[in-house]
Amino acid sequence: MTTETITRHGIAAHATEVTVIAGDTAALEAARCFADSIAGSAADRDRERALPHEEIEAFARTGLWGITVPRSHGGAAVSHVTLAEVLAVVSEADPAIGQIPQNHYCLVDAVRLIGNDAQQALFFREALAGRRFGNAVSETGTANSKTMHTRLVRSGGAWRLNGRKAYSTGALFAHWVPVAAVDDEGHQWLAYVPRNSPGLQVIDDWDGFGQRTTASGTVLLDDVHVDALHVLPRDRLFSPPTIHGPFAQLLHAAIDLGIARAALRDLRFWLRNKARPWADSGAVHASEDPLTLNKVGALIVRLHAAEGLLTRAGQALDAARDAPAGEAAAVSAASIAVAEAKIMTTELALDASTTLIEFGGSQSTLRSYALDRHWRNARTHTVHDPVRWKYNVVGAHWLNGTEPARHASV
Known part of the structure; x- marks a missing residue:
């Protein structure tokens, strides 16, 4: 069994060895080996809706969750061709497990695009250490899929989050739960919230007939404190144009x-x-x-x-x-x-x-x-x-x- 420590950012960290992948060839080899290890039990997980906690831990130890970190911060910065094939290989074995890091990679990419130097240093280090970023972006009951009601308000030198999120793939298995929210002026933000933060609740209520073990359930946020270092300007993700x-x-x-x-x-x-x-x-x-x-x-x-x-x-x-x-x-x-x-x-x-x-x-x-x-x-x-x-x-x-x-x- 792995032990846990609490980092200075308040997040539970598994004290296990995580491989740091050096390049594209190593990433593809690691993906194929991991896929082989999970393929035989995929049907049973689907049939029983057995959430893949151990499999996700093993996935993280491969180092594949850190392969998009820029070389300037110690990562492999693999090509997008390689990254797509890594996910395709894992998804052929079990697409529910393949989907779980999809949001993680997107949220690492967000740090690359809109994070400041201190934020990049923190979150890239976390990704290389096998820490997982979940997802709390989407909402239900809104006018369309791009509308948000979740609110982020300033509180002294920090922020407070309140809201309800749906389809939160990866949040149940995550160390960080990045939350999309708007402030009182309508600006969008991404708040990277430690998974064990008071007021943050991840509910396993995903009831889809497929991708059954992604745990794409609900995230509740009740007056959650967020450090200013962990808040990124989501408005800048698409303007000027980015990938x-x-x-x-x-x-x-x-x-x-x-x-x-x-x-x-x-x-x-x-x-x-x-x-x-x-x-x-x-x-x-x-x-x-x-x-x-x-x-x-x-x-x-x-x-x-x-x-x-x-x-x-x-x-x-x-x-x-x-x-x-x-x-x-x-x-x-x-x-x-x-x-x-x-x-x-x-x-x-x-x-x-x-x-x-x-x-x-x-x-x-x-x-x-x-x-x-x-x-x-x-x-x-x-x-x-x-x-x-x-x-x-x-x-x-x-x-x-x-x-x-x-x-x-x-």
């Missing part, structure tokens, strides 16, 4: 790619070993059914297209990250490239997971095989940002030169 929005979307696309790969992996096994051919096909084995071969061929072409678009999107993000600050053209190019990848990975994950059940036949619906989890995971995760709007963004940009919107969903 924060397409960065977040790239990671969502990577998770969907992982789900698609998992469904296709099981489809291949099922067609070779379990499924029967349709009687009219004349085939002896399901893997020889001509209509099956046609559909499988189409899915594999789309898989390779999705992988290529995700790589292209990662390269566009690398170029935009290295461009001069506020370079709108590079950010727009990255946003469009990521939107195209997100369209492909979303539709592939849904189609592959549906085809698995369709071609698997009646046996494939049995709960003992848990094949339905791929579709449930895909359908749950892909409602995060509607693909119908991404088609609109891509078309408007190509046809009319319209710039993409600037927020975390583009």
